[in-house]
Amino acid sequence: MTDSIAHQQQLYVADGLSDEEIAQQADLYGPLTDSVRELIEIALLTEVDDPEVRAAMEHIESAKQLLRKQMIPGPYGVRWGASGQKRAWGNAAAGLRNAIAPPLVIDCDPDGRASTDFHLGSAYEGPAGLTHGGVSALVLDQVLGAAAEAGGAPGMTGTLTLRYRRPTPLGALHAEARIDRLEGVKTIVVGHLAGPDGVCVEAEGVFILPRWVRDRNSATVSDPV
């Protein structure tokens, strides 16, 4: 096994937290993330003068010092609590603790469908007043991946193909996806991102459970109990 696979495996952790403990953490850190996300938007758009900018930076520095007192050593990873509740809180598209995430709150259906209504503010701008194409890709990758996982055929993105049909505005957006078909170890998912005037980006993704997970799963299944 390579070092990189061993490192990935260590970041999938069953930490045994109860649902109550997870809810307490969500209540504590969720609002912190929202506040930082708001700060990103304010820092982008503020037009206050030199003294206010300097004073604000001092406050931000104090907040950083407070929060740094106790930290997770590396990436958040993916964690499961005692009841099996999954927390991908560091995820760049949907992580509850990631201020860079829009965040996406994705509704999933076990028949292999996923959808989300969300809002992209000024921090996601590409062309003037429009959503950055890479951000559209981020959103679609996550929603297509969630559909694959919801349908019981999860995987890493092997290939993501996008067609940008019309400019994607900022603001209120919708994305949805469904499993189109399974081909051996590959899950092919289709979906789109839409704004108020209709579909802006169409997507097709090929999701593949990495070989090390497939090997581990088949070893578990064939192990004598």
Ligand SMILES: CCCCCCCCCCCCCC(=O)SCCNC(=O)CCNC(=O)[C@H](O)C(C)(C)COP(=O)(O)OP(=O)(O)OC[C@H]1O[C@@H](n2cnc3c(N)ncnc32)[C@H](O)[C@@H]1OP(=O)(O)O
């Ligand atoms: C760890 C658990 C993950 C669960 C995640 C849930 C998250 C949910 C949300 C997440 C959303 C966010 C998601 C993210 O951000 S995921 C982050 C972005 N993606 C990556 O970093 C993936 C990097 N690549 C890899 O890890 C491996 O190359 C993968 C796993 C993709 C395949 O490596 P593996 O060693 O397993 O492959 P194989 O040689 O046994 O081939 C098997 C079959 O696949 C076919 N093939 C191979 N490569 C590709 C390709 N690139 N496109 C299309 N097809 C490909 C191949 O021809 C063969 O087909 P066939 O001959 O059988 O027909």
